[in-house]
Amino acid sequence: MKKIIIGVYNKSVILTYIGVIIAFLGMCLVKDNVNIAMACLVISGICDLFDGKIARMCKRTDKEKEFGIQIDSLADVVSFLVFPGIILSNICEYSLVTYIVGSLYLLAGITRLGWFNITTDGSTKYYNGLPVTYSALILPVFYVIFFKILKLEFIAGMILPLIYILIAILFILNIKIKKPTGVWYIIFSILAVITIFLLFC
Numbered sequence: 001m002k003k004i005i006i007g008v009y010n011k012s013v014i015l016t017y018i019g020v021i022i023a024f025l026g027m028c029l030v031k032d033n034v035n036i037a038m039a040c041l042v043i044s045g046i047c048d049l050f051d052g053k054i055a056r057m058c059k060r061t062d063k064e065k066e067f068g069i070q071i072d073s074l075a076d077v078v079s080f081l082v083f084p085g086i087i088l089s090n091i092c093e094y095s096l097v098t099y100i101v102g103s104l105y106l107l108a109g110i111t112r113l114g115w116f117n118i119t120t121d122g123s124t125k126y127y128n129g130l131p132v133t134y135s136a137l138i139l140p141v142f143y144v145i146f147f148k149i150l151k152l153e154f155i156a157g158m159i160l161p162l163i164y165i166l167i168a169i170l171f172i173l174n175i176k177i178k179k180p181t182g183v184w185y186i187i188f189s190i191l192a193v194i195t196i197f198l199l200f201c
Helices: 014-029 034-057 062-091 096-119 132-149 153-172 183-199
Strands: 126-128 176-178
Touching (some): 034 062, 034 132, 034 183, 096 153, 132 183
């Protein structure tokens, strides 16, 4: 029977979809509340951390597997490249420097994702370059430490673009980073919960 609606909508991709929706919510709220936006970024990161694990537990056709790979990368562009770029522009205000830094961050990120898609077979235990998902922890932790705990808003506002540049370089740097397995899922989850808690303290 011919499908009426294209795409895959089973539990193998539902967490990816949820992560994108939460990221979009963060984009809508960032101008009024950066804390909520950062929390949304963290939650999107957790969704991405576990979506692959859930997908591998599902029985899927080859086409469904390929769809999952593609939708995951497209979701990453929205959640961990465009969304952080919007956060940067709101914290540091719109300026030429912010525009340039945000553009470099975005270009490095999509380059990293494109290269990953054509070079990985899913069996490797290492990433080449920093996964874009890691920005969902690096940026909120930086924000919590400098803006919330140390309250160094002015200095942090000047340092933040440099953090984005560093992350962008790590995206495309040919370095091996071990994929999180086992206990690292627990560690990242605990760090995420602590970060969200500190965002609203």
